[in-house]
Amino acid sequence: MSCTTNNATPPGPAVAPGAEGIDPARVAERLALEHGPGGMDPRVASITPGFDAPFFQAGLAGYSDAAMRIIARRHGCPYCVTEALLDRALLAGGRGFAKADLGELHDNVPGGEEDQPLAGQIMGSDPAEMAAGAVKMIEQAARAAKDYRLLAYGPSGHWDDPEGPQHLRLPGGVQLGRVDPSTAPPSVPSSLRASVPSSSSPSVPSCLRASVPSFSSIDINLACPVKKISRKARGGHWLAEPDGAIAILEAVRDAVPPEIACTLKIRRSFDDTPEMAENFWTIVDAAYRMGYAWATVHARTVEQKYVGPSRWDLLREIVLRLRRDDPSRIIFGSGDIWSVGDIFRMIEYTGVNGASVARGCIGNPWIFRQARDLLAGRDPSPPTxxxxxxxxxxxxxxxxxxxxxxxxxxxxxxxxxxxxxxxxxxxxxxxxxxxxxxxxxxxxxxxxxxxxxxxxxx
Ligand SMILES: Cc1cc2nc3c(=O)[nH]c(=O)nc-3n(C[C@H](O)[C@H](O)[C@H](O)COP(=O)(O)O)c2cc1C
CATH class of the missing domain: 1.10.1200 (Non-ribosomal Peptide Synthetase Peptidyl Carrier Protein; Chain A)
Structure with a gap:
């Protein structure tokens, strides 16, 4: 199981009447003049140092592993997101670690210094587990140091083993965090918050204090269209249950240290009914209120999966309304970015701060080089x-x-x-x-x- 379904649509334009008249080169020129050579709003780089251009590589289950990310970065991509990892798989440890049902976890090991800045994306059904999964991802330093697989767990190998503290224990037994399984969601157990020391704390072993690469932010997936498991919502299905989505957002934001940004990936709605469209607003407004740094909005509904055009016309309305409520809001857009021109057309047409490049960069890292070309006033050329x-x-x-x-x-x-x-x-x-x-x-x-x-x- 993964975020993919087999009925993905072939490349085609988004619904964006009038967008065909937009000249991507002019947009790139304006952005470079406004914000400097990278063309990115400096507020984004101040939240995520290094994220200096208005595009990034999306999470793509089964594709966006460290290898694909590094190739993208070598072509000018400033920021990447891992594929969605299930909270349960992150917490389970042992074999669960190696075999997340959204792809192999080792696919998401940050590829070292070169694979930065990197957002770790998580998806799940339970606020406390999501919070614990997020914290575990942040303790990525241990994993980057190749010690991660040696982490000690409780006797059963599961995160909720009643016989003892289980997750985030380093070789040598140092406990970095724990979840009290008896604490029911949606509240994040205070034990979790209390027992996760900051990386400068003397109780953190030196391998963690060293500046080992880690995730720069945690991205919550409220977008994946794959069906519910055991009648529990996850991914995009939370758009039909806004209270549950908000409980997850709250739990994760509370558990993650404030210096680490939290962001969310969300579809524009579950379907095209007014009730579901309203749920989008309830969730997104709550996220910004809680301090989520930005939302990336996929301009298709969950029901659409990956079929049919994305609605840039509706994305434009979403951006307008989000900024009407608070002009400082940062918003990224996703859907139907197939060529370098689409990146700048989406930015101009919808008003987003940048575009998430997904299927358009599979086997096409040159899209990032071409985007940098446009920003530098050069004609983008195809790869020789x-x-x-x-x-x-x-x-x-x-x-x-x-x-x-x-x-x-x-x-x-x-x-x-x-x-x-x-x-x-x-x-x-x-x-x-x-x-x-x-x-x-x-x-x-x-x-x-x-x-x-x-x-x-x-
Ligand atoms: C094969 C595949 C895997 C995906 N996996 C993820 C994922 O793990 N996390 C995520 O946020 N989005 C995932 N997506 C959604 C993309 O990031 C993107 O939002 C979507 O494909 C729309 O953009 P596009 O029309 O330009 O491809 C996936 C999409 C595809 C086709």
């Missing part, structure tokens, strides 16, 4: 065959490194890289032939054979 080859080699190498701890890591990497290869092939003049060649890849050697055959000699 030599550039494509370099990236294809680099991406495979990074993916191998990310998967290094797996059994049969090369075969696994080869198989997962196929889906990237198929998308990369769209830039090749013989798309169909190259796509077919990538479909047969099982190993690094196979991958290299495709490159030799179709992308010129190394």
């Amino acid at each position: 065959i030599a550039e494509q080859r370099r990236v294809l080699e680099e991406h495979f190498g990074l993916a191998l490194a990310v998967n290094a701890n797996m059994r049969k890591s090369e075969v696994f990497t080869g198989r997962t890289m196929r889906k990237f290869g198929i998308r990369f092939a769209e830039h090749h003049p013989r798309t169909d032939e190259v796509r077919r060649a990538f479909i047969g890849v099982d190993s690094l050697e196979d991958w290299r054979r495709v490159l030799e055959a179709h992308y010129g000699s190394a």
Whole structure:
């Protein structure tokens, strides 16, 4: 199970009457003049240092692992979001860690210094578990230090093991945080807040005090359309149950140290009924009131999944109303960003501070380079065959490194890289032939054979 469904729509324009007349180069020029070379509102960079341009790589379950993120960053992407991780999987530890049902957790290990700033996205059904999951992600320093998998848990290996404190215990037994399982949601157990020391506290081991990369922010997923589990809401289904959504937002904001930003990803509504549209406002207004730094609004309904156009016309109305209530609100937009022009068209048409790039960057990291080109007043060019080859080699190498701890890591990497290869092939003049060649890849050697055959000699 993941945030994906099989009925995704092929690339097409959003509903945005009049947007076709917008010149992306003019928009980029205006942004660079207003905000400096990166073109980003400086308030965003003051919340998340390094987030200096008005676009980022979205969470994409099954794709946006550390390898894809680093490739994006090397092409100018200033900020990335992990795929959504289930709170339960984060808390379960042991095998639950390795096998989250939204993809493999090790996919989301921050890729070191180069993979910063990075938002860790969580999704779930229970406020206390979401809060504990968020705290656990923040203690990512231990995981980056490769100690994370050695964390000690209670005898059953589960976060709610009644026999003792379980989660966030480092090798050596230092307890960084705990959840009191007897405390019912929606309140976050005070034990959790009390027992999470700041990283400068003397009780924190030196490996955590060192400036090891961690998540710069926590993003709450209120957008995933995948159905409820055991009659419990999660992801976008919270748009039909606003009180539950607000309880989660509150619990996470309370548990996460104030210096770490919390943000949310949300659909524009559950469906097109007025009641559901009202729920959006109830949730989003509450989030901003609680201090959430920004919302990224996917301009499709949950019911739409990924099918049909996104509604930039409605996103524009949402932005207008959010800013009417408080002009300082930061808002990002998602939906139907397929080319570099779409990034700047969305910003101009809807008034968002920036665009979340999702399907449009799978096999297309050049969209970020092209966006930087426009901001610098250059014509964006398509990738040459030599550039494509370099990236294809680099991406495979990074993916191998990310998967290094797996059994049969090369075969696994080869198989997962196929889906990237198929998308990369769209830039090749013989798309169909190259796509077919990538479909047969099982190993690094196979991958290299495709490159030799179709992308010129190394
Ligand atoms: C394969 C796939 C996986 C996704 N996984 C996530 C996810 O884990 N977290 C998230 O916030 N959004 C996820 N999304 C939603 C995207 O971030 C984005 O909001 C959506 O695709 C709309 O943008 P687009 O039309 O430009 O692709 C996913 C979308 C797809 C197609």
